[in-house]
Amino acid sequence: MTDSVVVCGAVFDGVSGELAGRTELRVHDGVIAEMGPSVSRSDAEVIDLSDRTVSPGFIDTHVHLTMDAGALAMQTLGSTATKVLTGLSLANEYLRLGFTTLRDLGCMDPEFPTVDLRNAIDRGLVTGPRLVVAAHILSSTGGHGDLSGFYPSRWDLPVSAVADSIGEIRRLVRREHAHGSDWVKTVNAGGYFSVGDDPARTSWLDEELAALCATAAQLGMPVAVHTGAADACKQAIRAGVRSLEHAYLIDEEGAEMATAAGVFVVPTMQMTQEDLAMLHAGTLPEQAVWKFSRDSEQILESQRVIAASDVKVAYGTDCGMFPFSHGILEFQAMVDAGLTPLRALRAGTSVAAELLGRDDLGVLRAGASADLVAMPGNPLADIAVTADVDFVMRGGTVVRADEASRGGAAARAED
Numbered sequence: 001m002t003d004s005v006v007v008c009g010a011v012f013d014g015v016s017g018e019l020a021g022r023t024e025l026r027v028h029d030g031v032i033a034e035m036g037p038s039v040s041r042s043d044a045e046v047i048d049l050s051d052r053t054v055s056p057g058f059i060d061t062h063v064h065l066t067m068d069a070g071a072l073a074m075q076t077l078g079s080t081a082t083k084v085l086t087g088l089s090l091a092n093e094y095l096r097l098g099f100t101t102l103r104d105l106g107c108m109d110p111e112f113p114t115v116d117l118r119n120a121i122d123r124g125l126v127t128g129p130r131l132v133v134a135a136h137i138l139s140s141t142g143g144h145g146d147l148s149g150f151y152p153s154r155w156d157l158p159v160s161a162v163a164d165s166i167g168e169i170r171r172l173v174r175r176e177h178a179h180g181s182d183w184v185k186t187v188n189a190g191g192y193f194s195v196g197d198d199p200a201r202t203s204w205l206d207e208e209l210a211a212l213c214a215t216a217a218q219l220g221m222p223v224a225v226h227t228g229a230a231d232a233c234k235q236a237i238r239a240g241v242r243s244l245e246h247a248y249l250i251d252e253e254g255a256e257m258a259t260a261a262g263v264f265v266v267p268t269m270q271m272t273q274e275d276l277a278m279l280h281a282g283t284l285p286e287q288a289v290w291k292f293s294r295d296s297e298q299i300l301e302s303q304r305v306i307a308a309s310d311v312k313v314a315y316g317t318d319c320g321m322f323p324f325s326h327g328i329l330e331f332q333a334m335v336d337a338g339l340t341p342l343r344a345l346r347a348g349t350s351v352a353a354e355l356l357g358r359d360d361l362g363v364l365r366a367g368a369s370a371d372l373v374a375m376p377g378n379p380l381a382d383i384a385v386t387a388d389v390d391f392v393m394r395g396g397t398v399v400r401a402d403e404a405s406r407g408g409a410a411a412r413a414e415d
Contacts, residue, residue, distance in 0.1 A: 003028050003044040004396065006372060008054040012379065014349040014363035017342055019053060019378060027370040030396035035366050047398070049374045049391060055345070056362050057100030057371030057394060058386075059352035060327060062224075062245055062266050062316030065090050066107040066114060069193055069321040080111040087117055091128040094324045096400045098373040098389040101130040101352075101361055103316070105185045105224055105245065106137035108160065115180040129394060130371075132356055134185035134224060136161040138172050138212065143203040144191040144226055166211040173215040184216040188236055189228035189248075192275065192288040192295075193321065199228030199248050199291060202235055213240040222357070224266075230254050237261050243355060245316065246271075249295065250302045255309035264355045266316035267306050269333035272299050274322040300337075307338030314355045315348035331379075331386045341383040348386075370396040 004027040011020040026034040026044060034040065065087030068075040091102065104114045118131035137144070138161050163169045173184055188204045190197030197203065204212070209225075216223050222242035227233050233247050233254040243264040244250070250258075250265070258265055275292055278284040284292060306313060313334070317327040334344040353362025360369045374391035390402035 003033075004047055004370075004393075004398075005039060005041050005044045006047045006054065006393070007050050008052065008374070009050045010053045010378070011364060012053060012055040012345060012349075013365065014056040014353075015346065017380075019380060022050070023054075025054075025364065025370070025372070027393075027396045030370055032364065032366055032368050032370050035364065047391075047401075052374035052376060052391065053378060053385070054364070054372055054374045055379070056349040056353075056364050056368075057373055057392070058098045058328075058348045059101040059103075059315060059356070059362055060094070060099050060317055060319065060330075060348075061103040061243070061314050061352050061355055062105050062268060062318050063094075063102050063324070063327070064106060064318070064320030065102070065104050065117070066109065067320040072108075072193070076108045080109050080113050083107065083109055084113045084117050087113065088120075088126060088128060090320075090324050091117070091121075091131070094319070094327060095129045095394060096392060097325075097328050098375075098386070098392055099129055099327070100371040100373075100392070100394045101132070101356070101358075103132040103134075103183070103224075103356065105134050105183070105226075107135065108137075112179050112181075118182075119180070127397075127399070130361075132182045133180075134183040135176055135179065135181045136172075136185070137226070138163065138169070138176070138184065138186040140164055140203050140208070142196055144187040144189065144194045144197050166208060169208055169212050170215045173212055173219070173221070177216075177219045177221060181221065184212070184221050184223045185226070186212055186223060187226040189226070189232035190291075191226065191228070192292050193285055195287045199295060202229055202232040204235070206235060206239070209235060209239040233258070237263050243314065246318075247306065248299050248302060250305060252305055252309070255305050255311050259309060259311045262312070264312045264314045264351070265306055266314050266355075267303055267334075267337075268316055268318045268330075269303055269337050270326060270330040271318045271322060272296070272303070273329075273333055274326065303337040307334075312351055312354070313339065313343065313347045314352045315344075316352075328387050328389075331383050335383045341380050344383055345379055345386075 006025040011023045026039040066083035114133040121128045225236045228248040230251040319327040349362040372393040377385035392400040
């Protein structure tokens with residue numbers, strides 16, 4: 001791989017509260033080898049981004065590459081191969097928006113399509129963003145991860161990972177580990193698009209969720225939990241999860257508990273905006289209308305509680321439940337809910353990387369992975385410019401380089 005020198009007009013390094021000025025990065029073998037006001041250009045291709053702000057590649061910690069909420073019941077019946085191929089296409093489209101790393105939190109398929117997709121990308125068989133995966137959504141019968149409510153009662157489709165005893169819960173966790181999941185995904189409250197459950201109610205018993213988390217911890221697997229009710233958020237924190245997904249109805253006590261325990265919150269705020277738009281347009285699925293109509297104001301208030309707290313907020317969207325093309329709007333949704341632009345940017349870079357346990361991602365420094373995005377303007381002053389990314393590098397390979405983002409050209413440097 002030819003070395004590259006990226007000339008940046010300004011830099012957000014993933015952490016600092018202010019942009020750094022003109023900076024050069026030398027990229028070698030997919031890693032930032034050198035970073036400073038000037039670096040060696042010998043035998044390197046120069047990429048001119050001197051009129052752009054450069055940031056670490058964005059990280060979305062909650063997506064579903066193999067799920068389509070608009071046709072979930074029928075899409076679930078599709079073949080595993082169809083889901084993998086569709087997921088690969090979506091992943092590469094999302095990569096072009098700047099998302100160089102994704103955490104996929106569950107498919108509805110009896111096989112392990114996202115594990116296979118991750119492995120194919122890691123081996124270089126196909127190109128795409130870096131994937132971290134929880135293959136399935138572990139649920140109680142009738143919980144948010146149980147899709148049986150979508151089908152007639154005589155159907156018995158092996159698309160849900162359901163258990164109702166501690167022994168069976170442990171078996172499901174061990175199966176996820178055996179077949180290559182990085183994380184365990186579970187649900188301890190109902191959801192809005194699923195049938196027959198309620199986000200305001202807790203679905204696991206304390207001892208059941210504790211057994212799931214203890215088994216995962218013994219196997220070295222962190223746990224992400226879809227959660228809603230304030231009591232469910234607190235149950236999950238006590239059980240030892242690493243991240244609360246959505247936390248729809250969290251209260252101040254729950255936010256304080258999460259902060260004290262070092263638990264991350266992934267609030268998926270743009271999804272709420274998508275659901276509100278569908279509610280007002282009359283296109284929200286029937287099973288979601290009564291639940292979302294009841295809870296929408298409280299969800300928005302809980303988002304303000306999260307923004308006002310010191311909890312670790314990580315960027316996640318739930319794309320797959322709405323179009324991936326809208327996922328980049330999460331930055332703006334977080335700021336609209338009360339997060340500062342700096343905190344939103346950290347959520348999508350260094351904090352998301354911390355959630356994933358990857359100190360080589362989400363930051364720009366020597367030794368970090370060369371995952372870069374460039375955009376016009378200053379995202380600390382106007383978070384909306386994150387939607388204008390026009391240059392993307394993933395692991396040292398340029399995957400998007402619009403003409404405007406390169407000052408018209410990239411040239412081989414002279415010694």
